[in-house]
Amino acid sequence: SQQGEEDPQALSIQEGENATMNCSYKTSINNLQWYRQNSGRGLVHLILIRSNEREKHSGRLRVTLDTSKKSSSLLITASRAADTASYFCATVRPLIQGAQKLVFGQGTRLTINP
Amino acid sequence: DTEVTQTPKHLVMGMTNKKSLKCEQHMGHRAMYWYKQKAKKPPELMFVYSYEKLSINESVPSRFSPECPNSSLLNLHLHALQPEDSALYLCASSQQAGIHYYEQYFGPGTRLTVT
Numbered sequence: 001s002q003q004g005e006e007d008p009q010a011l012s013i014q015e016g017e018n019a020t021m022n023c024s025y026k027t028s029i030n031n032l033q034w035y036r037q038n039s040g041r042g043l044v045h046l047i048l049i050r051s052n053e054r055e056k057h058s059g060r061l062r063v064t065l066d067t068s069k070k071s072s073s074l075l076i077t078a079s080r081a082a083d084t085a086s087y088f089c090a091t092v093r094p095l096i097q098g099a100q101k102l103v104f105g106q107g108t109r110l111t112i113n114p
Numbered sequence: 115d116t117e118v119t120q121t122p123k124h125l126v127m128g129m130t131n132k133k134s135l136k137c138e139q140h141m142g143h144r145a146m147y148w149y150k151q152k153a154k155k156p157p158e159l160m161f162v163y164s165y166e167k168l169s170i171n172e173s174v175p176s177r178f179s180p181e182c183p184n185s186s187l188l189n190l191h192l193h194a195l196q197p198e199d200s201a202l203y204l205c206a207s208s209q210q211a212g213i214h215y216y217e218q219y220f221g222p223g224t225r226l227t228v229t
C-alpha cells in the first residue's frame with residue numbers, strides 16, 4: 001500500500017509565485033525523497049532529506065521534515081512555467097542486499113500559469 | 115553518464131503477443147527496479163534486482179517475467195497481457211544502499227497499450 005499522502009492533489013499558481021506541497025507518512029523513516037515527473041515521462045530525483053535533518057535547500061527548492069508529525073513539505077520559490085509537473089514524496093524501505101523500496105505518495109499536480 | 119535508457123518508448127500489443135521491454139544503465143548501479151504507473155497514480159514497484167538476482171517480486175502476475183542478463187541490463191518479458199496492464203512501465207537503478215540511502219535514477223518509461 002502507498003504510505004505517503006500528499007496535499008494538495010492539484011495546485012495552480014501564477015508564474016513567479018511560490019508553491020508549497022505537503023506530504024504525510026505513517027511509519028518511521030530513515031530518509032524521505034522528493035521526485036518530479038513531467039507529463040508521461042520518467043521521474044527525476046529532486047532532493048533527499050535524512051531523518052536527522054529538519055531542512056534542506058537545493059536551488060529554488062526547500063524541503064522540511066518534521067518526524068514528530070510524520071510530515072514533509074516541498075517549497076518551490078519563484079516558480080517558472082518549466083516547474084509544471086507532478087511532484088511525489090517517497091519514503092524508503094530497505095530491502096535485502098542493499099536495494100531499497102520507494103513508497104510514493106499520491107502526488108501533487110502543479111501547474112504554473114504564465 | 116547518469117542516464118537510464120528504455121526501449122521501446124511506445125508499444126502496442128495484442129493479448130496473445132509476446133514482447134519485451136528493455137532497460138540499460140552504465141552507472142555501475144547494482145540495484146535495478148521495474149515500476150508500473152497508471153494514469154494520475156504514483157509508480158508501484160513490481161520487481162527488484164540486486165546484484166543481478168531477483169530479490170523482490172511484489173506479487174506480480176506471471177505474465178510479467180523479469181530478467182537481468184548482466185549488471186547493466188534489465189528486461190521485462192510480456193506474454194498474454196490483459197487490457198488492464200496498459201500503463202507506463204518505468205525502469206530505475208540505484209547504488210546499493212548499505213547504511214546509506216541513495217536516490218533512484220529513472221528511465222523515461224515505455225508506454226504500453228494492450229489491445
